[in-house]
Amino acid sequence: MLVADLHIHSRYSRATARDMGPEALWRHAQLKGVDLLGTGDFTHPAWWAELAEKLVETGDGAYQLRPDLAAALGESLPPSCRRPPRFLPSAEISSIYKRHGQTRKVHSLILMPTLQDAARLNQRLDKLGNIKSDGRPILGLDARDLLELCLEVCPEVIFIPAHIWTPWFSVFGSKSGFDALEEAFDDLTCHIKALETGLSSDPPMNWRLSALDGYTLVSNSDAHSPAKLAREANLLDCPATFHDLARALSLGAAGGFLGTIEFFPDEGKYHLDGHRKCGLCLGPDETRAYGGRCPVCGGPITVGVLSRVAELADRPEGYRPPAAAHFESLAPLDEVVAEVLGQGPATKAVGAAVDGLRRRLGPELTILRQTPLEELARAGGPVLAEAIDRLRAGKVVLQGGFDGQFGVVRLFSPAERQRLAGQKALLDLAPVTGRGRGRKAAARPVDSRQPAAPAAAPTAVDQGLDEFQRRAMDYDGGHLIVRAGPGAGKTRLLTARAARLVAGGGDASRLLLVTFTRKAAEELGQRLATLGLEAARTHTFHGLGLEILTDHLGRRPAIVADQRREEILSQAAKAVDLPPGQVDWAISRLKQRLDQRPEPTLAPAWLAYEQALAAEGLLDLDDLPRQAALALAQDGALAGRWSGKFDHILVDEYQDANPVQVALLRRLAAGGALVAAIGDPDQAIYGFRGAERALFADFGRDFAGARSFDLRRNYRSSGRIVAAATALMAAEAGREAYAPQAVNPAGPLVECFEAADPQAEAIWLAQRVVELLGGLDSRQVEAGAGARSQGFSAGDIAVLYRLHAQAEPIAQALARVGAPTQVAATAHLAELDPLDLRAQRVKLLSMHAAKGLEFPVVFVVGLEEGLLPYQPPGKDAADPDEERRLLYVAMTRARQRLFLSRCCWRMLFGESRRPGRSPFWADLPGELLVAHKSKARRRARQLVLF
DNA sequence: GCGGAGTAGCTTTTT
DNA sequence: GCTACTCCGC
Numbered sequence: 001m002l003v004a005d006l007h008i009h010s011r012y013s014r015a016t017a018r019d020m021g022p023e024a025l026w027r028h029a030q031l032k033g034v035d036l037l038g039t040g041d042f043t044h045p046a047w048w049a050e051l052a053e054k055l056v057e058t059g060d061g062a063y064q065l066r067p068d069l070a071a072a073l074g075e076s077l078p079p080s081c082r083r084p085p086r087f088l089p090s091a092e093i094s095s096i097y098k099r100h101g102q103t104r105k106v107h108s109l110i111l112m113p114t115l116q117d118a119a120r121l122n123q124r125l126d127k128l129g130n131i132k133s134d135g136r137p138i139l140g141l142d143a144r145d146l147l148e149l150c151l152e153v154c155p156e157v158i159f160i161p162a163h164i165w166t167p168w169f170s171v172f173g174s175k176s177g178f179d180a181l182e183e184a185f186d187d188l189t190c191h192i193k194a195l196e197t198g199l200s201s202d203p204p205m206n207w208r209l210s211a212l213d214g215y216t217l218v219s220n221s222d223a224h225s226p227a228k229l230a231r232e233a234n235l236l237d238c239p240a241t242f243h244d245l246a247r248a249l250s251l252g253a254a255g256g257f258l259g260t261i262e263f264f265p266d267e268g269k270y271h272l273d274g275h276r277k278c279g280l281c282l283g284p285d286e287t288r289a290y291g292g293r294c295p296v297c298g299g300p301i302t303v304g305v306l307s308r309v310a311e312l313a314d315r316p317e318g319y320r321p322p323a324a325a326h327f328e329s330l331a332p333l334d335e336v337v338a339e340v341l342g343q344g345p346a347t348k349a350v351g352a353a354v355d356g357l358r359r360r361l362g363p364e365l366t367i368l369r370q371t372p373l374e375e376l377a378r379a380g381g382p383v384l385a386e387a388i389d390r391l392r393a394g395k396v397v398l399q400g401g402f403d404g405q406f407g408v409v410r411l412f413s414p415a416e417r418q419r420l421a422g423q424k425a426l427l428d429l430a431p432v433t434g435r436g437r438g439r440k441a442a443a444r445p446v447d448s449r450q451p452a453a454p455a456a457a458p459t460a461v462d463q464g465l466d467e468f469q470r471r472a473m474d475y476d477g478g479h480l481i482v483r484a485g486p487g488a489g490k491t492r493l494l495t496a497r498a499a500r501l502v503a504g505g506g507d508a509s510r511l512l513l514v515t516f517t518r519k520a521a522e523e524l525g526q527r528l529a530t531l532g533l534e535a536a537r538t539h540t541f542h543g544l545g546l547e548i549l550t551d552h553l554g555r556r557p558a559i560v561a562d563q564r565r566e567e568i569l570s571q572a573a574k575a576v577d578l579p580p581g582q583v584d585w586a587i588s589r590l591k592q593r594l595d596q597r598p599e600p601t602l603a604p605a606w607l608a609y610e611q612a613l614a615a616e617g618l619l620d621l622d623d624l625p626r627q628a629a630l631a632l633a634q635d636g637a638l639a640g641r642w643s644g645k646f647d648h649i650l651v652d653e654y655q656d657a658n659p660v661q662v663a664l665l666r667r668l669a670a671g672g673a674l675v676a677a678i679g680d681p682d683q684a685i686y687g688f689r690g691a692e693r694a695l696f697a698d699f700g701r702d703f704a705g706a707r708s709f710d711l712r713r714n715y716r717s718s719g720r721i722v723a724a725a726t727a728l729m730a731a732e733a734g735r736e737a738y739a740p741q742a743v744n745p746a747g748p749l750v751e752c753f754e755a756a757d758p759q760a761e762a763i764w765l766a767q768r769v770v771e772l773l774g775g776l777d778s779r780q781v782e783a784g785a786g787a788r789s790q791g792f793s794a795g796d797i798a799v800l801y802r803l804h805a806q807a808e809p810i811a812q813a814l815a816r817v818g819a820p821t822q823v824a825a826t827a828h829l830a831e832l833d834p835l836d837l838r839a840q841r842v843k844l845l846s847m848h849a850a851k852g853l854e855f856p857v858v859f860v861v862g863l864e865e866g867l868l869p870y871q872p873p874g875k876d877a878a879d880p881d882e883e884r885r886l887l888y889v890a891m892t893r894a895r896q897r898l899f900l901s902r903c904c905w906r907m908l909f910g911e912s913r914r915p916g917r918s919p920f921w922a923d924l925p926g927e928l929l930v931a932h933k934s935k936a937r938r939r940a941r942q943l944v945l946f
Numbered sequence: 947g948c949g950g951a952g953t954a955g956c957t958t959t960t961t
Numbered sequence: 962g963c964t965a966c967t968c969c970g971c
């Protein structure tokens with residue numbers, strides 16, 4: 001018979017013993033009596049490398065410690081315990097994600113046949129999240145998607161939902177789990193053969209759910225230190241190989257799965273209900289009587305495993321399915337000896353006694369399970385024999401664990417213990433009460449869920465546009481321009497107008513929608529396709545230019561490659577003795593206009609650049625719309641073909657237009673097409689690349705007879721966020737009043753923090769993220785983050801900054817707390833794994849990149865002098881009005897929660913600065929803000945959470 | 947043609 | 962403070 005412990009952690013996981021290395025595992029497995037051991041943590045690159053170095057294949061589908069290492073260590077083992085264990089690559093992954101509108105936190109145990117298979121999984125996981133900073137990585141990946149990925153990498157994978165009943169991190173957990181396996185794993189549920197019951201539940205509890213009948217119930221230690229190995233384990237009657245294990249888990253008894261060694265579930269940290277902070281421990285009935293609220297403080301009671309099992313059970317207590325496997329409830333030998341000696345389990349005396357017992361009797365599990373009582377008495381005295389006899393018979397006194405506090409197993413009554421302390425002789429033992437289980441289970445579910453995130457904004461759904469949107473949608477009297485503030489339903493209006501035009505008899509193929517980015521064009525195209533408008537033309541300005549030029553030239557123009565362009569630029573720059581970057585910028589700016597002649601200082605470079613391109617028959621990207629507009633002006637036949645091509649032209653983000661683009665639109669509309677432009681001059685943030693915000697106001701001049709519409713309703717953000725953003729814009733000197741109206745309720749205040757330095761800002765931010773997510777690991781949960789959970793997922797959160805240089809410390813702090821994070825600038829969408837797009841992560845991106853996006857929670861960091869408005873060293877300051885609009889864009893990305901922060905000290909460009917607050921800070925009304933304080937008290941808690 | 951020293955310049959971004 | 966580039970010497 002084999003003893004198998006498949007779920008452990010290495011020293012690369014949080015809060016684990018430093019000696020959790022292959023050698024210590026090898027040694028302690030033998031001291032405990034484990035034959036087959038999961039390596040744990042194979043996802044961690046350093047641990048994987050160590051395993052690859054120190055383990056060797058046995059040849060029949062398992063691993064063993066390298067013989068030379070084993071030989072060197074063998075001496076340190078008592079001969080009675082020498083039975084070298086085998087290893088199988090294992091790991092645990094924490095999936096934290098939102099599913100069906102709720103935050104889910106599910107841990108999964110994964111076993112792979114070989115380290116090479118593990119490496120291939122690691123390769124895939126590495127793209128999806130951070131597997132380098134924690135042996136038990138946290139991914140924003142749906143548990144089902146994780147299973148899919150594992151199966152893709154290795155169809156033989158053993159995938160086991162871990163400690164399925166723990167409240168915070170398991171598939172059935174009361175706080176963030178599911179009610180059924182199928183809810184979590186959908187179509188892939190059939191690939192799950194085994195479930196890990198965890199310390200706080202034992203087989204009889206699980207037998208109460210008929211839904212679990214087909215699964216092999218396994219038990220493992222989840223050990224964080226060598227001493228905890230095999231505190232729970234599996235008993236197998238099969239060879240110690242991966243495939244035999246897989247077969248045993250799949251077939252149960254028929255495959256050689258004999259049963260499990262268990263903790264008394266009462267001893268688990270989450271067996272009963274309760275509230276640790278208030279010292280309150282409750283049974284299911286009591287929790288129900290209190291309505292799930294702590295009677296001391298009113299906070300939510302942490303519903304334990306016993307209650308949760310009762311909630312989902314469909315069978316009475318005590319039911320035993322016919323196919324149920326054997327199990328044995330034990331307590332660790334050091335705890336037994338500790339009680340016999342009347343000392344703590346970690347004391348020297350207990351250690352020495354356990355050591356002596358192992359020497360004489362063999363591994364701890366053998367002592368606990370098999371050694372005859374007479375032998376125990378001879379080796380350890382009659383009291384020890386009596387203790388173990390009681391343990392084997394289940395005659396123990398239990399005090400249940402709750403809300404993160406371990407329970408206690410006692411083998412002797414208080415009176416007995418007192419007498420034990422005084423004498424060494426055999427005791428006159430009074431009968432002890434039976435096992436402390438059998439509490440009445442709660443008959444009705446206790447609703448312990450977090451309050452749902454505030455209801456989604458009442459967007460203008462159904463066909464239902466509001467009256468203002470509808471007027472703009474329906475207008476047929478000529479050109480029109482729509483000023484649409486943040487969250488006003490801009491895209492909705494665009495697509496609705498397109499649909500209306502076609503529904504009214506228009507020809508979809510004579511409809512043109514123009515955007516600035518390919519991403520926007522693709523998204524718009526997709527939305528139109530869902531409305532049955534595939535025939536409508538969706539283009540970027542550049543794509544449109546390319547098509548017109550192709551028509552004009554009779555061939556597709558060649559576009560200069562980046563590298564060649566740089567060469568040409570640096571050549572051209574030599575003609576004027578300017579840095580190439582500056583020449584690049586100046587030429588590009590010139591090409592945003594049709595009429596501009598280069599200044600004399602630039603002229604030679606401009607000439608050289610244009611001649612070089614012309615000589616090779618190349619165009620640059622700026623040429624596409626520009627040359628197209630010029631060609632339409634010069635080539636009458638071309639103009640004839642294109643000016644009559646469309647009946648309607650819809651343009652998004654018009655505030656970002658430049659004169660070339662407007663000229664192009666005018667030529668396309670010359671045949672009578674109606675132009676509908678939509679945008680928001682308050683969100684014009686691309687002046688630096690040639691956009692001219694004034695063109696928005698000049699629309700009526702460029703497109704005669706145009707009518708203006710105004711969409712002021714904000715369907716996105718809470719009232720206070722809208723009010724703060726509006727106040728920011730209202731403070732701009734010489735500005736006309738323009739007040740968007742929030743449709744949503746006021747919501748919480750805008751939360752502000754002034755940090756000593758970027759590190760402190762990042763730590764504060766990471767701390768808030770932990771709270772928003774309700775804790776990412778058990779330490780954070782137990783430090784209180786669970787109770788403050790806000791029901792957000794990592795994908796709901798964005799961090800916005802002025803300079804990418806600000807991202808680094810924040811990404812690091814988020815990695816330290818284990819939050820799945822994605823720094824937007826580093827990822828090219830096209831190269832991503834399809835699963836990558838599904839991974840839910842905190843997004844770090846520039847304020848510019850955030851335009852057009854929205855997030856339930858937004859952090860805007862670095863609201864400092866010098867950063868906002870940006871003051872580049874040794875250069876002209878950025879346009880303060882545009883920088884104000886940039887902050888406006890950033891703030892208005894937030895739906896529910898907005899956090900603003902700044903640093904009092906910062907190192908930027910090698911220069912130590914003590915910046916004051918951004919001048920924009922003062923424009924935010926104090927009554928909308930609440931300051932977060934940085935206090936020593938808070939620091940103490942941070943230490944716990946980090 | 948290479949390497950070492952010295953120094954300038956550092957955003958935001960799309961096609 | 963970092964790097965990427967130029968310039969100069971061999």
